[in-house]
Amino acid sequence: MRFLLASAPHADTFGYSMPPPGLLRLGGWLRRNGIEVLLEDLAYRQASLWSDAGEQLADDAAALLAQKVRDGATCLGFSVMGATLPIGLCIAERMRRAFPTLPILIGGPGTQGVDAALIERFPFVDAVLRGEGEEALTGLLTDAQTSGTLSFRGHAGFTWRDPSGRIVREPDRSPLADLDAVAAPAWDLLPPLADYKALTGAADGLVPVDSGRGCAYDCSFCTIGRYWRRRSRALSPLRLADEIEALQQLPGARQAYLCHDIFGADKQHALAFCNELEHRKDAGRALPFEVRARLDHLDAELIERMAAAGCYRVLVGVESASKRVREAANKDLKGTDTAELERRVLLLAEAGITPILSLILGLPGEEREDLADSLNFLARTTAHATRGGAQVSLHLVNPQPGCGLSEGLADATREVPGIPPDMALGAGLTAPERVLIEAHPDLFSTWHLLTNQVGGAAHLRFLHEIAREVPEVLMRYPRTHLAVMQHTGQGALELFEQRRAQKIIFDTQARLLADERIDALLAWEQSKLRGAARLGPWRQGTLDFEDGGRPIELHHEPLELPADIEPNTPLGPAYFLVGRATPTDFTSAMATRRISADLFHIYQDLGKACRGHAAPPARELLEHLATLEGGALISLPTSPPALRP
Numbered sequence: 001m002r003f004l005l006a007s008a009p010h011a012d013t014f015g016y017s018m019p020p021p022g023l024l025r026l027g028g029w030l031r032r033n034g035i036e037v038l039l040e041d042l043a044y045r046q047a048s049l050w051s052d053a054g055e056q057l058a059d060d061a062a063a064l065l066a067q068k069v070r071d072g073a074t075c076l077g078f079s080v081m082g083a084t085l086p087i088g089l090c091i092a093e094r095m096r097r098a099f100p101t102l103p104i105l106i107g108g109p110g111t112q113g114v115d116a117a118l119i120e121r122f123p124f125v126d127a128v129l130r131g132e133g134e135e136a137l138t139g140l141l142t143d144a145q146t147s148g149t150l151s152f153r154g155h156a157g158f159t160w161r162d163p164s165g166r167i168v169r170e171p172d173r174s175p176l177a178d179l180d181a182v183a184a185p186a187w188d189l190l191p192p193l194a195d196y197k198a199l200t201g202a203a204d205g206l207v208p209v210d211s212g213r214g215c216a217y218d219c220s221f222c223t224i225g226r227y228w229r230r231r232s233r234a235l236s237p238l239r240l241a242d243e244i245e246a247l248q249q250l251p252g253a254r255q256a257y258l259c260h261d262i263f264g265a266d267k268q269h270a271l272a273f274c275n276e277l278e279h280r281k282d283a284g285r286a287l288p289f290e291v292r293a294r295l296d297h298l299d300a301e302l303i304e305r306m307a308a309a310g311c312y313r314v315l316v317g318v319e320s321a322s323k324r325v326r327e328a329a330n331k332d333l334k335g336t337d338t339a340e341l342e343r344r345v346l347l348l349a350e351a352g353i354t355p356i357l358s359l360i361l362g363l364p365g366e367e368r369e370d371l372a373d374s375l376n377f378l379a380r381t382t383a384h385a386t387r388g389g390a391q392v393s394l395h396l397v398n399p400q401p402g403c404g405l406s407e408g409l410a411d412a413t414r415e416v417p418g419i420p421p422d423m424a425l426g427a428g429l430t431a432p433e434r435v436l437i438e439a440h441p442d443l444f445s446t447w448h449l450l451t452n453q454v455g456g457a458a459h460l461r462f463l464h465e466i467a468r469e470v471p472e473v474l475m476r477y478p479r480t481h482l483a484v485m486q487h488t489g490q491g492a493l494e495l496f497e498q499r500r501a502q503k504i505i506f507d508t509q510a511r512l513l514a515d516e517r518i519d520a521l522l523a524w525e526q527s528k529l530r531g532a533a534r535l536g537p538w539r540q541g542t543l544d545f546e547d548g549g550r551p552i553e554l555h556h557e558p559l560e561l562p563a564d565i566e567p568n569t570p571l572g573p574a575y576f577l578v579g580r581a582t583p584t585d586f587t588s589a590m591a592t593r594r595i596s597a598d599l600f601h602i603y604q605d606l607g608k609a610c611r612g613h614a615a616p617p618a619r620e621l622l623e624h625l626a627t628l629e630g631g632a633l634i635s636l637p638t639s640p641p642a643l644r645p
């Protein structure tokens with residue numbers, strides 16, 4: 001038995017390219033259990049080989065996998081998220097046509113809640129694994145090796161089709177009791193980490209660590225609690241510290257991304273880990289790390305220890321500043337009213353840990369005042385966040401199948417033209433995927449929005465505009481924005497509405513007040529932005545630009561960008577600009593920023609001009625920059641050393 005485990009392709013919408021931790025773990029485990037395994041990360045292939053694959057994505061992926069089958073793979077497993085389920089199915093269908101007897105399985109979080117439907121509707125899928133892969137796959141494949149036939153009957157965790165066509169849902173499987181039993185990641189079965197990093201820029205060094213699995217909560221918009229059956233397990237503090245230390249041996253690894261969604265849920269565990277890592281850090285044996293957490297799990301003591309251990313960033317799901325809306329979404333952040341949430345955000349920033357404040361706009365029950373409260377919360381926290389600063393990430397509700405919100409909502413969700421799906425950016429774009437998505441709306445609600453809320457699609461468009469514009473304003477001009485709020489007595493929502501009605505950008509809105517203090521603040525924040533671009537933590541890094549996962553590397557220092565570039569240009573596909581620093585200390589952070597289409601085009605032009613040229617940039621780049629400057633599209637720093645001929 002030679003098992004081929006592939007992750008379905010996706011464009012890396014976060015702006016950093018990370019190898020798939022699930023495949024690395026499963027690969028190591030299967031091999032340790034005597035099963036020959038091949039890993040294929042189709043997202044990596046998509047980024048490296050098929051940047052122009054477009055409509056051919058499924059065909060190209062299938063051709064690549066077909067070669068592995070011809071070379072001896074005898075069973076194929078796909079790993080999917082909701083976003084990659086359609087392309088995974090398209091590839092599986094092609095593989096079935098090419099190899100009618102090759103068993104095809106699917107697993108991963110994208111199967112949550114749709115396992116039986118997948119078996120019922122897609123004859124080329126033989127089985128879906130619900131949940132953890134390690135023991136389920138070894139049981140199945142070892143039996144197959146012994147008996148010579150692959151049979152899902154009696155293997156807990158699988159949903160499959162028996163020979164009469166009946167869907168069989170085997171009982172749930174208990175996950176590994178001790179997560180430390182997992183194997184070390186099988187790095188040698190994937191391309192070298194340095195090759196991944198080369199795709200997104202030499203300074204990108206983020207590496208995922210499967211630090212813990214599952215979540216005991218059940219927030220209505222999220223599938224992760226249910227996928228892991230409301231259980232949370234973490235690697236022991238020592239094992240986790242070992243895994244982070246081991247990353248130092250991987251060329252290209254610079255920061256660790258701990259995958260567990262609720263770091264700090266077990267405070268004693270988190271403290272023990274931080275203390276252990278701090279010792280290793282002091283001995284030069286640890287990398288900086290970032291985590292995902294809930295604010296009710298992060299108190300002052302833990303935050304201080306996290307910072308000491310080298311934590312530089314944390315993704316926190318605030319969701320809404322309204323307790324009522326949070327509670328309705330089953331995200332009750334215990335013991336934390338809005339003032340306490342704010343205090344914790346500021347504690348993080350003061351400790352040098354950048355909080356990414358993730359909020360969801362348009363959750364059921366959200367009234368105008370709740371929305372206003374959320375934006376004001378963001379305005380206050382971004383303005384007062386010292387040291388680490390704060391990032392803002394706003395989303396709309398994409399009710400993925402299998403989450404609480406999707407239950408009974410079949411008629412209440414649909415795609416809304418002009419609003420790209422947050423949970424599937426860069427995915428589902430090819431014609432074969434579109435056919436599937438439209439034919440099976442219940443399976444692919446990842447592309448939908450909640451259209452049954454007050455205001456319907458028009459209100460969603462309004463929220464989408466907020467999600468696109470406000471984070472940019474708050475992250476660029478946090479203090480000026482707060483000063484404008486104080487000066488006008490208006491909240492962040494009203495200010496947004498005014499900009500929208502008058503079709504002006506924030507800078508203009510601020511200048512129109514003709515207030516000396518605000519002008520000075522604005523000039524200061526603009527100069528800080530320029531300074532950050534020229535001298536700040538991005539100085540030694542590269543600016544990369546991602547077009548649906550296509551990185552364009554700019555091997556020169558970032559440019560001063562005029563502050564008045566129109567930020568409201570329709571974005572179409574998502575564009576992300578990624579600033580990466582080579583961390584020289586443990587407080588360095590990375591910044592991923594959504595940018596407007598006109599900035600996209602400027603960077604694209606620059607990228608083309610400097611592609612293939614090592615720094616210092618060649619004459620063509622300088623000529624190109626001069627043209628752009630002549631067209632008033634950019635303004636160049638006064639004497640940027642890297643741009644001198």
Ligand code: B12
Nearest residue numbers: 010013019020021022077079081082083107108133422423
């Ligand atoms: C790392 C990560 C990423 C990395 C991906 C790295 C990579 N190359 O895979 C990056 C940053 C690129 C990423 C991107 C996105 N992500 Co993400 N990501 C994660 C994260 C934090 C960890 C995933 C992980 O590897 N866990 C560890 C491994 C061990 O677990 P696992 O993958 O689930 O695998 C186990 C089992 O599921 C099973 N299994 C998995 N595959 C298979 C296959 C077979 C055949 C079998 C038998 C078993 C099996 O066995 C494995 C071991 O037991 C999870 C949250 C989480 N904690 O899980 C979110 C998560 C997977 N991401 C999510 C989302 C929504 C996204 C984005 C859409 C976000 C966005 N808005 O852009 C994008 C998708 C990009 C795209 N266009 O498709 C959601 C998916 C929800 C869903 N229902 O699909 C999650 C669950 C976060 C959440 N709480 O909602 N992500």
Ligand code: SF4
Nearest residue numbers: 215217219222225261
């Ligand atoms: S949003 Fe976070 S806390 Fe809530 S269920 Fe998902 S992973 Fe758990």
